[in-house]
Amino acid sequence: MTETSATELNVLEDDYLLAIDKPSGLLVHPSPIERRAENAVALLREQRNFKAYTIHRLDRPTSGVLLFAKDPVTARAMSEQFAARETEKTYLCVCRGYTDAEGVIDYPLKEELDKAADKFANPDQPAKDAVSIYRTLGHAELDVPSGNFATSRYSLVEVRPKTGRKHQIRRHMKHIFHPIIGDTKHGDGHHNRIFRDKFDLQRLLLLATRLEFTHPHTGDRICITAEPGEWERSLFAELGWADVALMAGS
Numbered sequence: 001m002t003e004t005s006a007t008e009l010n011v012l013e014d015d016y017l018l019a020i021d022k023p024s025g026l027l028v029h030p031s032p033i034e035r036r037a038e039n040a041v042a043l044l045r046e047q048r049n050f051k052a053y054t055i056h057r058l059d060r061p062t063s064g065v066l067l068f069a070k071d072p073v074t075a076r077a078m079s080e081q082f083a084a085r086e087t088e089k090t091y092l093c094v095c096r097g098y099t100d101a102e103g104v105i106d107y108p109l110k111e112e113l114d115k116a117a118d119k120f121a122n123p124d125q126p127a128k129d130a131v132s133i134y135r136t137l138g139h140a141e142l143d144v145p146s147g148n149f150a151t152s153r154y155s156l157v158e159v160r161p162k163t164g165r166k167h168q169i170r171r172h173m174k175h176i177f178h179p180i181i182g183d184t185k186h187g188d189g190h191h192n193r194i195f196r197d198k199f200d201l202q203r204l205l206l207l208a209t210r211l212e213f214t215h216p217h218t219g220d221r222i223c224i225t226a227e228p229g230e231w232e233r234s235l236f237a238e239l240g241w242a243d244v245a246l247m248a249g250s
Contacts, residue, residue: 009043012224016074016217017067018044018052021226024063024203029054040066056082059167061182064091064208064226077216082164090210091159091169092137092228094239095178096191099155102135105172109165131162132172140239144194152194154181156241158209169206181205199235207232 012019020040022028027039044052052068053075069075081087108127138156146152155178159169170186173179179187181195182204195201212223228236236242 009040009047011044011048013070016070017078017215018048018070019065019067019211019224020044022058022063022066022208023229024061027060028057028066040068044068055079056164058208059170059204059206061204062091062206062208063203063229065211065224066208067211067213067224074216078213081213081216085162086214088210088212089161089164089208091161092207092209093157093159093169093173094181094205095155095157095173096153096181096188097155097178098139098153099134099136099157099176099178103133103176105132105134105176106130107172107175109168109171112166112171128165129163130165130168130172132159132169133162134159138239138241138244140241142194142198144198146190146194152191154191154239156236156239156244170204199238205232 009020022040026043027037029039029041031037031039041052041054044050050070053070053072055067055069055075055078058064058066067078069078107130109130110127111125135158136155137158140154140156142152142154144152157173157178159173161168161172165171167186170180170183174183174186179191181187182192182201183206184192184204192201195205207228208226209228210223210225212221214220215222227233233242236244
């Protein structure tokens with residue numbers, strides 16, 4: 001897959017499934033809060049003239065591989081596969097600080113409720129299991145002071161979540177004190193400003209780069225990938241990660 005815009009989606013499809021490379025900032029489906037905002041379901045209806053059945057979701061600021069079904073039977077089969085944790089998801093993110101070479105984050109998460117969409121949900125539910133596996137692909141250092149330090153350090157990290165909790169990767173990286181750059185809810189405002197000032201950052205640096213699953217009709221193991229876009233590739237090149245960024249999911 002290649003870079004897309006919010007008004008013209010790049011599509012990969014067969015008779016049963018359709019995948020897009022979702023741009024950062026695009027909603028997956030209509031929102032009761034932002035009724036006029038563009039969303040992937042509506043764009044697919046306009047551009048492909050068919051109803052897209054949602055299988056899984058990506059946060060609005062996250063870009064990358066997003067899969068839909070073309071019929072309810074396929075949607076149900078794929079949803080069961082996601083629920084059974086039989087899919088493999090890979091993400092790429094830029095984090096504050098130098099992360100360890102690799103690690104497992106096993107930290108239960110309480111459900112994050114939306115004031116509008118989840119207003120009838122029970123806010124006192126116990127935390128659910130949440131596991132993320134990560135490995136560091138590269139480190140970078142900027143000549144910009146941070147706190148008591150003369151420079152600012154960052155890491156390019158590949159993350160493979162084994163569960164699918166809301167904002168899991170963002171919350172897990174914060175939990176190990178390496179929040180994702182561009183995260184306005186769980187991140188570090190100082191480092192977000194550094195990237196806005198130096199690189200004109202306008203997004204969360206979290207990309208869904210790879211999705212692997214079993215096709216519900218053919219039984220084939222399918223792998224769909226989405227490379228970083230032009231702006232992200234330029235950023236990674238400036239940070240010395242021009243080649244290593246493409247390793248995610250390999």
